[in-house]
Amino acid sequence: MREWRTHWGLAILGAVFLFLALSLPSGAKPQAMSEEIFTRLINGYAFMQGGRYDAAQLEFEKVIKAEVHNPFANNNLAVIMERQGKMPEALAYLKQGAVHAEDYYNQLQQICFPGGLCHAVRPIKELGQKSAVAPIIRENINRLEAQIASQPADTTGRTSLLKSILAEFTVRDLAYILGLSGIFVGIIMFGAAVYYLIVDPVRLRRQVVQRLQASQKTYEYQAKLFREEQQAKETPIMSFLEKAVGKVMRANIQRYLLQADIFWTPGKFLTLAAFLGTIGFILGFIWNQNWLWGLGLALIIELGVFLYLRQQRNRKSTMFEAQMPDAMQLLARSLRAGHTLPSAIELLSQEGSPPLANEMRIAFDQQRFGLSMAEALIQMTDRVNSRDLQYFVTAVLIQAETGGNLTEVMEKIGQLIRDRLNFKAKVKGLTAEGRFSALILVILPIVMFFVILLINPDYGMALVQEELGHKLLLAGCISMLLGCFAMYKLIKSVET
Structure with a gap:
């Protein structure tokens, strides 16, 4: 009774944790800026009007240190960079500011420079129904991209790749991380209340051996009780997953x-795989706000789970x-003795x-308590994937049979x-060159991608920022996986 109450307590606590965690990111959506950030934006805007661009740049950079995606600071820094001829840096600031521009509802004032980027913006405290700065940033991005496309490539003033990748977190980003952590804790607590996904293999093996050490009648009775106990622990989700994969697939798993x-039972393994896949989908969706990314990450995690099972089996x-x-x-x-x-x-x-000793011990115990030696050895071949054992x-x-x-x-x-x-082992040594060549062919495209990003960021970032680049990356990854599978x-086939 006490254990039942504990499980329900964990379930309720996990559900509350999930509710609070899921509500945290939406409650963290910023609609107004702090007084310090607002003051720095006003000062920087005043410096820009007076032509003091260095002082304005310092003010806006201080804002970005506190809110890396602040659209007002990023937009004005882009205007300053464009005036200095640093087009790639200007475009990087604009795209950085566009990430959460829709979440800032402050109304604004703007000044327009002739040519190039038109709008530098000054926020005011009055809030509107929607973002006023987001369309300005989009317009400036279009203007700057058109301006860059019409000019020859310029290698000066590039934004550091490390700076663009390892940008500082804002309070909103931290809130999302805390919310995601809460989701993890809530799911784990809720799952623990329903069923314990992790079972100590040593303890389970000891229970099996203890049952084998009883008499044949007692062993059959205890085995029946053990099966009933395992079936009672099966949750509806586990039972559904076992039925969904089919009898043959369940036996193979x-x-x-x-x-x-x-x-583990197949239902328990499939539940864990589904749980990890769900976590992967949530991470991928939160990272890129695209369900395709979530689905891709979920498939990768699912593949990793089954590859781990295969690796343990081969080991x-x-x-x-x-x-x-x-x-x-x-x-x-x-x-002979x-x-x-x-x-x-x-x-x-x-x-x-x-x-080997463990499997021989199980076979001996099975034979000692009534199972024939032939049947015990046949069952051992089911537990070990070995041609030599067969x-x-x-x-x-x-x-x-024959003597x-x-x-x-x-x-x-x-x-x-x-x-x-x-x-x-000899064949493996002879195929070492081929395996090493396959490894080089897999690593080389990845290394070259990062080299291109360092040498010519504009050329390489097109694969990351453009929709066509995403499709090319996806096609490249699929082709690489198919090539790896073919080489493997x-x-x-040569080694075996």
């Missing part, structure tokens, strides 16, 4: 989890296969190292596996 030593199988030759030799010596196969497997589980199990099954010298079979299998691993399959 379960097998992959076992082969990766991740003792276990690689370690297992590396231990197989010595394990076969130990089994052969044990059989007069041990039976089950006792030889028990000795191997005691003398070996994980993961050779071993097949040999044992054939020997059990023969199992000791000699174990020695030959051990030597065969050792020769196969040596040959695989080609090299893998």
Whole structure:
């Protein structure tokens, strides 16, 4: 009863946290500026009217240090930069000011310089129904882009790339970060109240071993209770996701989890993947205010989750296969000394190292409590993705049916596996040049992109700022992923 109340308390607290966090960014929308910033803008505007552009620039830069996206300061700095012939810096200031220009409702006064950028702006305290500075900034951006396009490229006065990327946060940006942090905390607390997504694999393995150490009748009864307990813990979301992927896919995910030593149900794994994908979508959408970016980041995170599962599975199988030759030799010596196969497997589980020793221990416990050795070994092949293990199990099954010298079979299998691993290492060495070339081909476009940004920012930033550039970047990333996949399959086919 106390645990039930704790879970509901966490659920309610998490829901409240989510509500407060989601309401924080909208409440942080600025509609007026502080008195200090307002005074500096007035002073800078007065300096501009008097022709004292250096003093005006200092005032506006102080405003930007406090509010990096302040549209009034950025617009006026762009006017000053344009007067000094620094077109790229002027355009950078305008685009920086346009980010949150729609959120500033102050009315304004303006002066117009002949030619070039027309409008320098002075805010007044009276607020309007919508932003008055946003259309002026857009007009100045159009004027400046047309002016830059009509002139030859100028390499002077560029804005530092590091400065444009690592811009200082405003209070509004900080509010969004706090809101996002609140969303994380709320989701985690709410999810913890419904179901604990993280289960200690060691504890679960210990529970399985304890059940195997009971009598056969007690083991079957406890296994039934364990299944009922796991089904009771399944949330509606987990059950829905398991049904949505289908029976075959669910079985494949379960097998992959076992082969990766991740003792979760498929529903639990899919719930975690969906949760992380949702977080990725929220981050991508908040970052660029575009659902396509959110969807792309969510897909990348989902891919990362399944790649992690695949990596853990391959890691276990690689370690297992590396231990197989010595394990076969130990089994052969044990059989030669007069041990039976089950006792030889028990000795191997005691003398070996994980993961092979753990799997042998499970197979021995299953055989000791009523399961046939053949069935225990077949189940071990489901838990380990190893071709060498399948050779071993097949040999044992054939020997059990037809008879023969199992000791000699174990020695030959051990030597065969050792020769196969040596040959695989040799092939891997021969394909090292191809793998290194593939790595260079993947890294080179990324490095060249940043080099171009440093050498010619106007040329490189077009890919980041223009819609066509976004499409080209997306097409390039997709092509690179397809190329990586093709090279990976080609090299893998040679190694295997």
